[in-house]
Amino acid sequence: MAIVYNWQLGRTMSYWYPEHRPQRQYAAVFDLNKCIACQSCTLACKTTWTSGKGQEYMLWNNVETKPYGSYPLAWDSKLLEMLGPQTWKDGKYLGRTIFEAAPAGERVLGWRPDDYDYAFPNTGEDDCAGQVERGLALNLPHAVWFFYLPRICNHCTYPACLAACPRGSIYKRPEDGIVLLDQGRCRGYRECVKACPYKKVFFNPLTGTSEKCIFCFPKREQGLQPQCFVNCIGKIRLAGYISVPESANPDNPIDYLVHVRKVALPLLPQLGLEPNVYYIPPVHVPVRFLEQLFGPHVQTAVQTYLNAKDDPDLAGLIQLFGCAEKIVPRWKRQNDWIIGMEEDGAEIVRVPLREPVFERPLFDERFQVARHNCP
Amino acid sequence: MWKLRLPLTVLVGAAIVAGGCRRQAVAPPPQEIQVLMVKELPTDPTDSIWGQTQELHIPLLLQDLVEPRLLQPSTPYVAVRALYDGHRLAFRLEWEDATENADPGIAAFSDACAVQLPQKVEAVLPAPQMGEKGHPVQITLWKAVWKKGPLFEKGIQAVYPNAAVGHYPFQAASLVPGSTAQEEMALRYAPARRLGNDVASVPEKGAQDIVAEGPGTITPVQKNSQAQAVRTPRGWAVVIVRDPPEGFSPDSGTHVAFAIWDGAHQEIGSRKMRSAWIPLRVVSNQ
Numbered sequence: 001m002a003i004v005y006n007w008q009l010g011r012t013m014s015y016w017y018p019e020h021r022p023q024r025q026y027a028a029v030f031d032l033n034k035c036i037a038c039q040s041c042t043l044a045c046k047t048t049w050t051s052g053k054g055q056e057y058m059l060w061n062n063v064e065t066k067p068y069g070s071y072p073l074a075w076d077s078k079l080l081e082m083l084g085p086q087t088w089k090d091g092k093y094l095g096r097t098i099f100e101a102a103p104a105g106e107r108v109l110g111w112r113p114d115d116y117d118y119a120f121p122n123t124g125e126d127d128c129a130g131q132v133e134r135g136l137a138l139n140l141p142h143a144v145w146f147f148y149l150p151r152i153c154n155h156c157t158y159p160a161c162l163a164a165c166p167r168g169s170i171y172k173r174p175e176d177g178i179v180l181l182d183q184g185r186c187r188g189y190r191e192c193v194k195a196c197p198y199k200k201v202f203f204n205p206l207t208g209t210s211e212k213c214i215f216c217f218p219k220r221e222q223g224l225q226p227q228c229f230v231n232c233i234g235k236i237r238l239a240g241y242i243s244v245p246e247s248a249n250p251d252n253p254i255d256y257l258v259h260v261r262k263v264a265l266p267l268l269p270q271l272g273l274e275p276n277v278y279y280i281p282p283v284h285v286p287v288r289f290l291e292q293l294f295g296p297h298v299q300t301a302v303q304t305y306l307n308a309k310d311d312p313d314l315a316g317l318i319q320l321f322g323c324a325e326k327i328v329p330r331w332k333r334q335n336d337w338i339i340g341m342e343e344d345g346a347e348i349v350r351v352p353l354r355e356p357v358f359e360r361p362l363f364d365e366r367f368q369v370a371r372h373n374c375p
Numbered sequence: 376m377w378k379l380r381l382p383l384t385v386l387v388g389a390a391i392v393a394g395g396c397r398r399q400a401v402a403p404p405p406q407e408i409q410v411l412m413v414k415e416l417p418t419d420p421t422d423s424i425w426g427q428t429q430e431l432h433i434p435l436l437l438q439d440l441v442e443p444r445l446l447q448p449s450t451p452y453v454a455v456r457a458l459y460d461g462h463r464l465a466f467r468l469e470w471e472d473a474t475e476n477a478d479p480g481i482a483a484f485s486d487a488c489a490v491q492l493p494q495k496v497e498a499v500l501p502a503p504q505m506g507e508k509g510h511p512v513q514i515t516l517w518k519a520v521w522k523k524g525p526l527f528e529k530g531i532q533a534v535y536p537n538a539a540v541g542h543y544p545f546q547a548a549s550l551v552p553g554s555t556a557q558e559e560m561a562l563r564y565a566p567a568r569r570l571g572n573d574v575a576s577v578p579e580k581g582a583q584d585i586v587a588e589g590p591g592t593i594t595p596v597q598k599n600s601q602a603q604a605v606r607t608p609r610g611w612a613v614v615i616v617r618d619p620p621e622g623f624s625p626d627s628g629t630h631v632a633f634a635i636w637d638g639a640h641q642e643i644g645s646r647k648m649r650s651a652w653i654p655l656r657v658v659s660n661q
Contacts, residue, residue: 052564105444114482184570189644207567208574
């Protein structure tokens with residue numbers, strides 16, 4: 001075991017390999033306030049990558065309803081229970097990571113799902129926490145709530161799958177940090193399936209190898225965002241590159257959201273993988289629940305997001321989500337316009353801070369027809 | 376005085392016990408595998424010729440040296456017999472395993488066994504744990520799941536009989552069944568097969584040959600090893616026929632090691648029961 005620094009934990013931790021960050025880390029921000037669980041992302045991924053034999057059950061991208069949804073079954077609650085207390089103090093994690101909690105003979109604390117655990121791909125869909133009682137009113141957070149959690153591989157800085165593979169069949173690309181599983185080398189031991197806490201490695205029983213999300217690396221190599229991003233009709237996703245906190249660049253959309261405004265948070269940071277998909281937490285959900293999923297900075301993130309209406313930079317950047325197929329590595333706001341740019345400043349896309357509103361007369365004189373805005 | 380007598384009594388008792396043991400003792404079990412020289416090697420574990428060989432019960436150890444380790448023991452021993460026809464070695468492995476794990480599945484693990492030999496006969500043996508850099512070992516692997524045949528061709532119903540699939544891309548109307556274009560489309564979604572990964576296919580002769588220079592280094596090689604298995608009332612009997620190490624002769628002998636995986640215990644890869652190196656000596660039929 002080596003000692004590495006995990007900035008999401010605010011401390012060093014043990015990991016199977018020494019710290020070796022890629023030249024650039026491809027990353028993403030998902031705005032959970034905008035996800036409607038239409039599963040367009042799921043289908044986009046499925047049709048692109050996992051339509052083959054033995055891949056039938058695989059969902060490299062899935063969207064589940066929290067608090068009850070999970071795919072595979074109880075992927076999160078089972079491990080959290082195994083891990084024990086997960087306490088934070090002043091932004092520093094005091095508990096154990098899954099590397100530090102690894103039992104004797106193992107590299108990682110993990111569990112391997114059974115066939116049955118994959119039998120309910122959208123269990124808990126739209127089930128809310130609690131019952132709607134008389135007298136309830138809409139306040140924040142909601143007394144009765146659920147939200148959608150879209151998930152892909154987190155292309156972690158410290159991947160548990162990579163650490164667990166005894167053959168070194170999993171590697172992290174130096175040029176963009178994408179975590180890939182070598183299909184020519186894998187022998188189907190499924191140590192990665194067991195180790196990945198997010199359960200985003202799947203075993204193909206017909207080829208005898210494990211397979212996982214590839215972050216659409218052929219698209220990234222062409223400067224394009226992944227399939228699940230560009231097919232998202234809710235425009236909740238933005239792909240880009242993240243820096244380490246000390247090198248954060250406010251002109252970089254991901255850095256701005258994660259490091260500068262701290263409005264986007266990692267999923268289960270306490271596990272210690274330094275995941276690179278960040279979530280803007282849903283503002284209507286009790287913070288206590290969200291802290292378990294996204295760490296100790298939820299309250300600040302929620303408040304920042306709620307203030308976005310008076311925060312043209314943040315509101316503007318959120319408008320940029322899903323507006324271009326190209327990866328947008330730079331951005332700026334010019335008055336009421338948000339401009340997404342290439343690294344060299346060339347404009348990729350321009351969106352208004354607020355969509356213009358048009359009011360049309362109730363009666364259309366030209367066509368002699370009454371119009372109204374309600375269905 | 377009794378203080379003196381007590382040890383004396385113990386000594387006398389111990390001598391009687393020891394003497395009794397000596398009187399009742401049979402010849403100690405051989406600590407080497409005696410390989411019988413024959414004209415023709417059988418591949419069938421039930422062939423009567425195996426009855427002419429000496430069986431050696433080899434205790435198995437936990438693979439607890441490198442992660443991921445096996446910490447709960449499963450298969451305690453493997454009974455081994457061996458034959459040699461002047462060209463190839465045949466091993467018959469028999470072990471107890473109450474559950475037959477030969478079905479594929481997302482969370483299923485196959486019963487399996489392996490025979491390991493040094494790459495060549497030399498004075499210094501490779502490390503028994505998968506060899507070492509510069510001192511490779513050659514391994515022949517058998518898996519129970521291969522009994523099910525080539526799964527990819529059979530499809531997901533071979534694993535989950537009630538599975539229903541609406542459509543695969545290679546079933547598009549524009550692709551002629553059996554055409555190269557159709558196979559190309561199928562391979563797009565089966566990268567392990569596209570890359571020729573040997574785990575994605577079932578070996579023709581029931582065995583896979585690999586070489587290794589330490590844990591985590593196994594590499595498939597093209598050899599001509601064979602394996603045949605039968606389910607016994609108490610477990611498995613498997614015959615593995617393979618080439619001997621380079622430089623092997625009836626006079627040189629060699630060493631051999633074995634590994635057993637119990638699928639019911641989710642044993643796979645380095646999670647296995649394994650033996651130390653066992654000396655192997657060719658003998659003639661008396």
